[in-house]
Amino acid sequence: MYIVVLGAPGAGKGTQADILCRKLNLPHVASGDLFRQALEKKTELGLLAKSYMERGELGPSEIAINMILERIGLADCASGCVFDGFPRTLEQAEALDKALMEEGKSIDKSVYIRVPQEELIKRLSGRWICRNCQTPYHLVAAPPRVAGKCDKCGGELYQRTDDKEETVIERLKVFFEQTLPIVDYYKKQGKLIEINGNLGIQDVAEEIISALKPFMIADVKNSD
Numbered sequence: 001m002y003i004v005v006l007g008a009p010g011a012g013k014g015t016q017a018d019i020l021c022r023k024l025n026l027p028h029v030a031s032g033d034l035f036r037q038a039l040e041k042k043t044e045l046g047l048l049a050k051s052y053m054e055r056g057e058l059g060p061s062e063i064a065i066n067m068i069l070e071r072i073g074l075a076d077c078a079s080g081c082v083f084d085g086f087p088r089t090l091e092q093a094e095a096l097d098k099a100l101m102e103e104g105k106s107i108d109k110s111v112y113i114r115v116p117q118e119e120l121i122k123r124l125s126g127r128w129i130c131r132n133c134q135t136p137y138h139l140v141a142a143p144p145r146v147a148g149k150c151d152k153c154g155g156e157l158y159q160r161t162d163d164k165e166e167t168v169i170e171r172l173k174v175f176f177e178q179t180l181p182i183v184d185y186y187k188k189q190g191k192l193i194e195i196n197g198n199l200g201i202q203d204v205a206e207e208i209i210s211a212l213k214p215f216m217i218a219d220v221k222n223s224d
Ligand code: AMP
Pocket: 009, 031, 032, 033, 035, 052, 053, 054, 056, 057, 058, 059, 060, 061, 064, 084, 085, 086, 087, 088, 092, 162, 171
């Protein structure tokens, strides 16, 4: 099963994609992580993407598409995965459909996690992440037990450069202008599931699972 998780930055798509992956035993394919890995390894592509990421803009679609197609070509994605952060533009959505179709596959469902804009700004500007295991924290809503340290692994917490306030505003603008049209794209294909993301993490996760359940009874049962 191939699922796309859509949502503005701060809507909780990474967290929800992660929960969904564990529940359905599917790999988590996050384009932002692929960009950050390329940046950490200082590859040519990573260095090219750096300036876009720091400005809160989308990187070149061609790079994103190539990275994703390479990732889903690996054996663990042969029967499905959960996409997080990809597609981000109509061009990317069409490229993904085309590539899957060539393999006789298709996106099964797209889950759009909807959160009001004021809430997104509040969430993003307090977000800190463990450098080691990537667990997210929030200075107000979900602070770590010891300031600056991860509860799970003791790793150092850091704020992503693109979570700084001016970049957050740019990332939200980019989302509403360039990514939101994809919601309609999947709606027209009859694949969209819209979820109220303005709830707690577990409540949102339950809503997603119950909305997907009718389409994947076997998968959910197997993982219970
Ligand atoms: P994310 O972690 O998904 O918020 O992504 C972090 C940054 O990586 C974005 O602000 C973009 O600069 C870049 N990025 C991630 N996914 C894509 C994509 N599908 N297309 C273009 N740029 C992307």
